[in-house]
Amino acid sequence: MDDYEELFRTQTNNNKEVLFGIQFLPGVVEYGLGNPLNGALSYDLSMTENIGGSSALFISYDLLKWLVDDKALSRLRGNVCIPGQKYSYIGTHLPAGSWTVPSGRTKCNIKKFVVGGIKDTDGIAVQGNSGHVPALMRLAEVYLMYTEAAIGMGTQTSDGKALEYANAYANVHSNSTRRILCLIPAFLLMTF
Amino acid sequence: MEFFHEIVFWPDLVRRSFYDMDWVLNFLNNKLKDTNPTTEFTNWASFSYTFDPLLYPNTSGWNNSPRQQAGYIPQKVEHNVAQGSYVHAPGAKSNIWTLPYPAAEVSSNPKLLTQPVSYNF
Structure with missing residues (x-):
């Protein structure tokens, strides 16, 4: 995967990064067989084309601060709804053709596992079941384990493979085309 | 359940x-809430914050963060087991909620209480 955020889309179910995940049944509405997190976590109904939303579950201060300070934008906006962030693959049923996190709430909603509405998921998502396969183990974790093992009890490594894996991990999560600067509104950038 | x-x-x-x-x-x-050092994670103030880059661009999005509130106790994990050991809680007063090894198992394998060692493969 070139972009960490893509992990949370039904279209990327069981992609090459996912070593194994929970195989929910797409389209099934019986409780227990589907993935209910789309409706349980989404910011509002417009985000999911009215198949669930208005969650009151928010990310904790400590975790949000860690994500913001980490400056890996793809991981931040892939996991959390940050006001001003625009998602081109969510809200495709809306006049704007996309969904942008509104401003005004005190805390930040969770974006992870919210895949959007029916159109956003090519008809896979239904009420109560996003059809999304959440990854339980990703290739990125194996990369990190390899790197950790290469470092061992030391503080650094010259193992070429370990460096390659660590860099691959960092690139996917930071997504260099969308740096953290995007958090600053465009109008503010223009005034400086 | x-x-x-x-x-x-x-x-x-x-x-x-x-x-x-x-x-x-x-x-x-x-x-124990807010008063006992072993339960700082329950401090209610730590759940309160505002992060909105559109409303608060001058502070990088932050406003009303816990650290700005009077009386906030930062959340922390206190690693108070013996130096060099990462695998066990020493007893009832430990701030690490992990399962202590039963005495019988420690007796048969004292290395359970020692620091893990790395290995090459």
């Missing part, structure tokens, strides 16, 4: 109750 699902540390409370029932009852009765 309901408690088990709703509170992720319910099994830890049950386990701790076997050797530290007073602490568990005080915790469940909310008597």
Whole structure:
């Protein structure tokens, strides 16, 4: 995967990064067989084309601060709804053709596992079941384990493979085309 | 079972109750909140913040963060087991809620209480 955020889309179910995940049944509405997190976590109904939303579950201060300070934008906006962030693959049923996190709430909603509405998921998502396969183990974790093992009890490594894996991990999560600067509104950038 | 699902540390409370029932009852009765150094993670102020880059661009999005509030106690994990050991809680007063090794197992394998070692493969 070139972009960490893509992990949370039904279209990327069981992609090459996912070593194994929970195989929910797409389209099934019986409780227990589907993935209910789309409706349980989404910011509002417009985000999911009215198949669930208005969650009151928010990310904790400590975790949000860690994500913001980490400056890996793809991981931040892939996991959390940050006001001003625009998602081109969510809200495709809306006049704007996309969904942008509104401003005004005190805390930040969770974006992870919210895949959007029916159109956003090519008809896979239904009420109560996003059809999304959440990854339980990703290739990125194996990369990190390899790197950790290469470092061992030391503080650094010259193992070429370990460096390659660590860099691959960092690139996917930071997504260099969308740096953290995007958090600053465009109008503010223009005034400086 | 309901408690088990709703509170992720319910099994830890049950386990701790076997050797530290007073602490568990005080915790469940909310008597330790904000006052006891072992329960700083329950400090209500730590749940409150505002992050909105559109409304608060001059502070990089932050406003009303816990660290700006009077009386906020930063959350922290206190690693108070013996230096060089990462694998066990020393007893009832430990701030690390991990399962202590039974004495019989430690007796048969003293290395359970020593620092893990890395290996090459």
